[in-house]
Amino acid sequence: MPQAQVTMDVRKVDESVGVIDVKGELTAFAEGVLMDAYNQASDGRVRAIVLNFEGLEYMNSSGIGLLVTLLIRVNREKQRLLTYGLSDHYRSIFQITRLDDAIGIHDSEDEAVEAARA
């Protein structure tokens, strides 16, 4: 299996919001990295996960599939999934794939975190 060309750093804004900074390529090979990052970002008190896509360089349809399976996991934990930092191109992808029906898209981290706390 080819190596994942992505790194995901995890940080906590506060007790209830975890942020995952995605840098690189979101493809099927990123599954392990993404799920590890989610496990780190999500502890018993986290109510929302925010994905920072400012560093996203490439995404294929398998990458979108990963986001769906992540969303299901997040929802199962009664958490919310939000994003920020999507370029116009990737916002369009979220719309084409109808991911924007379920994943909040925001213009900045502050906005996403505020929405997460609402």
Add this chain to the structure above:
Amino acid sequence: MTAHNPVPEERRPRDAAHWARRVERIRVPDASGAAPNVEGRRMVGPLQGFGKMWQKTYKTRLEGVRVAPAVVVETLKERFPEISGFGDGFRMPAGGLVPGAVALLGGLSGVVVLYADDESFTYMTPEGHPFSGWITFSSYAEEDGTTVAQAQLLIRAADPIYEIMMPLGLHRLEDTTWQRALGRVADHFGAAGRVETRVTCVDPRRQWRRYTNVRHNALVLSALHAATAPLRWIKRRATDVGRTPRTRNQTKGGTR
């Protein structure tokens, strides 16, 4: 991105050309009324479906042959009707399986090419199709250098009727279809290798609020359309008779 401020070529994301453009409703070129369950419909993903969400992965290692992943995917794209087993039931789009292309399925439904690059392509389904979701065909090289061909579905049954059909044969039909397709891929390249299947229920919860998807059900609409064909025939006949010009003997007030 706007018309007067285009993104410079060097700043366009590498994947930009591989994705379909966003459209509100599907348009089928040259459909001529032959795609009533696709034309004007919206595309739907697994989040818009009704039933449990399944991820089904079918994979075959092309053992004993050296073939590049890009060659496998090119073959899949060019020979999809034959490899899938759909044959004439899969109407290839005129320009091939490129992003945004619409392929019709036996007059009942269709799929849209959501994404296509050298090593994978993905279909997305329209409202009314049995599934809401994506199916991705791909090929990659494993660590030992063996090329793998794979089909992966991420789907929900679109509405309650299709969801009932899942355990009654629809699951099995999907499994058989793609297992056989990958078997044909292996045969095409002269490779040995069995097809592995992995099925995961990603979300066991049904999205009950999506029961209204049934209004687009392609099977039901097609059946209704067929059942009402006699009524349309009668209406056409009545309209044609009403337009028929009167002959000399039928002229009001007798002949001249």
